[in-house]
Amino acid sequence: MANSDTNQRVVVTGLGVLAPNGHGLDAYEAALRGGVSGIRFIPKLAEQNFACQVGGVPQGVDALQHGYLAADDLLAMNDAMIYAAIAGIDCWRDAGLREISPEAPVDWDTGAIVGTGIGGMQTIGERLIPTVDKGRVRRLGSTMVEQVMCSAVSAKLGGLLALGGQTTTNSSACTTGTEAVIDAYHKIRTGQIARMIAGGAEGASHYTWSGFDGMKVLNSQSNDAPERASRPMSASAAGFVPGSGAGMLMLESLSSAQHRGARIYAEVLGGHVNSGGQRDGGSMTAPNPDGVVRCIRTALAVAGIGPGEVDAINGHLTATFADPYELENWRRALDVDAAHLPPINATKSMIGHALGAAGALEAVATVLQLHRGFLHGSINCEDLHPKIEPFRASVVDRTRAFTGRIIAKSSFGFGDVNGCVLFRQWSH
Amino acid sequence: MTEAQITEKVIALVTPYVKNREALANVTKDTTFLGDLGINSARLVDIVLAFEDEFGIEVSDDAADSIATVGDAVTLIGKLTA
Secondary structure, three states, X not given: OOOOOOOOOEEEEEEEEEEOOEEOHHHHHHHHHHOOOOEEEOHHHHHOOOOOOEEEOOOOHHHHHHXXXXXXXXXXXXXXXXXXXXXXXXXXXXXXXXXXXOOOOOEOXXXXXXXXXXXXXXXXXXXXXXXXXXXXXXXXXXXXXXXXXXXXXXXXXXXXXXEOOOEEOOOEOEOHHHHHHHHXXXXXXXXXXXXXXXXXXXXXXXXXXXXXXXXXXXXXXXXXXXXXXXXOOEOOOOOEOEOOEEEEEEEEEHHHHHHOOOOOOEEEEXXXXXXXXXXXXXXXXXXXXXXXXXXXXXXXXXXXXXXXXOOEEEOOOOOOOOHHHHHHHHHHHHOOOHHHOOOEEOOHHHHOEOHHHHHHHHHHHHHHHHHHOEEOOOOOOOOEOHHHHHHHHHEOOOOEEOOOOEEEEEEEEOOOEEEEEEEEEOOO | OOHHHHHHHHHHHHHHHOOOHHHHHOOOOOOEOOOOOOOOHHHHHHHHHHHHHHHOOOXXXXXXXXXXXXXXXXXXXXHHHO
């Protein structure tokens, strides 16, 4: 229900995750704590002569999907939609909302912002283009549009859950998942709606990954050692590893959460998204450092906290040349010496870079770390990058207990777009 | 192919699209795809493609539009495979 109070507090009351290294909160937490990599050799990439032949793909989905989706639903769903549905349904149930049923009435108090970076590329590559190119448009059937439209990942989930609030898809490259959380936060904070499912989903198609391989931004040096392939902050980082999956967060006004006695994982203090304008070092594929610094500082201001109150950072950190710049940008934004940067870790070291889902998968990791009191280690950074050496004390290279209260989650994407959101541990 | 064989195949082909599973257990010639079986109308396109593949036939758009019941489908397929 809309609320005339336009300065609502916003909390997280549900989580869902389908990641390359675990499905469900307990499995994901165990994998993060244990440094378990979800990166595997992908035979299809080898067959198609990719330089990078490893990737992160959620496991067991072929069997899992039948517990979530009816046969006729699955006939019209690609990987990204299935991932979004599984994580979204998990998130809904985790939030303690009503039973999911085709007979359930519309829930006018819940909407969804579920983003994707590349969208229905799998369907386009495997079915649409080959069929159209043979002049057999008639053979496409009825399910192409609903799978290739950018909003497929949010629209299908909206129907499964009977969402009656705004149900949309955002897309801002690798910032997408974090942007979804921030957009949903603003929607709830301003009293427009009680709940929003915020997240991102990205499919596991080699077509999606091909353009990145062509750009030579993927790691082609570790095909025989997949678990060591994703190496954020490492001197031997040689590009990112493509990933996939979905992460979802149920954002809810505090008043709605308290009214229904919901469990609260964390509070969303605030966040900000901006662009560096592709000037001063920024481009379609690299961030303007001033844009990053401004994004972080504005996020802090929206959250109403000072730079000294950030207790940890979940970085974007993809394992490209940009990692050292990211730490330097954080140092500038918080106005500290390198030795005093808050602890920082890279979830991508275990799951790869899930593009439009990355920020969402990492936001789930961030909230889990706050709620369950740990910081996961970044794997594969034993050989720290020389430019990151001054930050050595801040790099979380092994899992440890965490008693801080605030973690920042940042993402940066192609198009010189930035996002930063601040989560605070919920105290009763 | 006998009418009974065609009917059996038609039911098997539409089963993945059926929302109303109870109606599926009591199918007659007069059972409608949309009203009784609860099939999403957009999926009739896919069901006709499945008929074409299974029976090696080509169904014109006009003929496809004439299919409302299981009996309609079986009769049409019977004619096209005769």
